[in-house]
Amino acid sequence: MLVWPWLLLLTPLMLVPPHADGGPASVVSVEMVEFAFHPAVIRLSAGRPVTLVLENRGQLSHQFETGYLRTVPTVVVTDALRVEASGVTVVRLQPGATAKVTFVPAIRGRVSFACTIEGHREAGMAGTLEIR
Numbered sequence: 001m002l003v004w005p006w007l008l009l010l011t012p013l014m015l016v017p018p019h020a021d022g023g024p025a026s027v028v029s030v031e032m033v034e035f036a037f038h039p040a041v042i043r044l045s046a047g048r049p050v051t052l053v054l055e056n057r058g059q060l061s062h063q064f065e066t067g068y069l070r071t072v073p074t075v076v077v078t079d080a081l082r083v084e085a086s087g088v089t090v091v092r093l094q095p096g097a098t099a100k101v102t103f104v105p106a107i108r109g110r111v112s113f114a115c116t117i118e119g120h121r122e123a124g125m126a127g128t129l130e131i132r
């Protein structure tokens with residue numbers, strides 16, 4: 001699958017994985033189709049490690065983008081790659097691909113996420129992270 005070599009260039013590598021602090025990560029499966037995320041509302045607990053398992057079950061490429069991860073150390077694992085970095089805001093998946101995105105939510109609130117491939121958000125492919 002397509003991975004993002006520029007992630008490696010733009011983001012400093014972190015030596016400590018995010019799950020080192022708070023025990024094993026809880027797992028939330030997120031399905032991507034044309035043109036929606038299921039679930040569209042993802043509820044997370046601040047301070048509790050979480051792994052979002054993103055699966056593209058559609059016929060088109062899709063991506064998960066949120067500014068929430070901009071400052072959060074994040075581990076992204078795909079079939080081809082493992083990246084530990086801060087500043088990962090976009091994970092793009094080819095049809096059939098899966099990626100695991102692990103981080104510790106730090107800031108409470110409601111933050112949007114979306115597939116930012118042209119036209120997809122407008123077609124309804126968006127959702128909300130609720131961090132309590």
Ligand SMILES: [Cu+2]
Binds near residue numbers: 125
């Ligand atoms: Cu999409």
